[in-house]
Amino acid sequence: DAGVIQSPRHEVTEMGQEVTLRCKPISGHNSLFWYRQTMMRGLELLIYFNNNVPIDDSGMPEDRFSAKMPNASFSTLKIQPSEPRDSAVYFCASSLWTSFGANVLTFGAGSRLTVL
Amino acid sequence: DAKTTQPPSMDCAEGRAANLPCNHSTISGNEYVYWYRQIHSQGPQYIIHGLKNNETNEMASLIITEDRKSSTLILPHATLRDTAVYYCIATGGGKLIFGQGTELSVKP
Numbered sequence: 001d002a003g004v005i006q007s008p009r010h011e012v013t014e015m016g017q018e019v020t021l022r023c024k025p026i027s028g029h030n031s032l033f034w035y036r037q038t039m040m041r042g043l044e045l046l047i048y049f050n051n052n053v054p055i056d057d058s059g060m061p062e063d064r065f066s067a068k069m070p071n072a073s074f075s076t077l078k079i080q081p082s083e084p085r086d087s088a089v090y091f092c093a094s095s096l097w098t099s100f101g102a103n104v105l106t107f108g109a110g111s112r113l114t115v116l
Numbered sequence: 117d118a119k120t121t122q123p124p125s126m127d128c129a130e131g132r133a134a135n136l137p138c139n140h141s142t143i144s145g146n147e148y149v150y151w152y153r154q155i156h157s158q159g160p161q162y163i164i165h166g167l168k169n170n171e172t173n174e175m176a177s178l179i180i181t182e183d184r185k186s187s188t189l190i191l192p193h194a195t196l197r198d199t200a201v202y203y204c205i206a207t208g209g210g211k212l213i214f215g216q217g218t219e220l221s222v223k224p
Contacts, residue, residue, distance in 0.1 A: 004159075031210060033211070033212075035214075042214065042215070042216055043154075043160070043203075043214040044214075045211055045212070045213060045214075048210060048211055050210060055210065055211075056210075056211055089157075091159050091160070093159070093160075097210055099210070102148045102150070102165050102167075103148075103207075103209075103210055103212065104150075104162050104165065105152075105160075105162060105212060106162065107159030107160050107161070108159055109158065109159055110157075110158075110159050
């Protein structure tokens with residue numbers, strides 16, 4: 001298995017531009033997570049999906065952020081418009097989770113976003 | 117989710133066992149203890165998890181106290197490549213919240 005695949009690995013954009021980050025989870029996994037990591041705030045959970053349905057988006061910082069999971073093999077995190085404070089590494093993770101068992105996440109390599 | 121407390125940093129000599137503690141005194145009966153690590157600039161990597169019993173896999177051992185209020189991750193023979201930030205998480209739900217972790221430095 002190729003693992004969790006994220007793209008792009010690096011993105012540099014200017015303030016005000018739209019940014020779309022993409023994630024392909026591990027085949028057969030039913031849960032998908034988006035995290036953001038900065039030096040100041042550490043690793044923050046933004047949103048997670050179960051069976052393609054958003055379960056908890058309480059970590060999404062504001063309306064400029066949106067996430068979708070149109071099918072079991074693809075998810076996007078969009079920032080519109082982007083701001084310099086959005087600069088961070090964004091990680092996607094997936095897992096095969098049932099409510100009665102452990103939830104073991106596999107992380108992607110991350111997308112490093114720089115907003116100028 | 118139970119709050120976890122870890123020391124911010126630890127050192128370990130190469131070849132020796134690294135014992136990383138975690139306090140989760142408010143853990144409830146259905147909450148698992150998970151350990152992940154993050155090597156610089158990489159995505160977090162799953163190490164091990166447990167509910168009540170001690171667990172061992174090819175990477176590490178997890179020792180959970182009988183009252184489940186604390187646990188220790190043991191890397192039996194630490195190498196330089198084990199230098200990383202180690203996160204302890206206690207949760208029974210779907211979402212894993214990462215704290216600040218312990219920065220382990222393995223020294224030659």
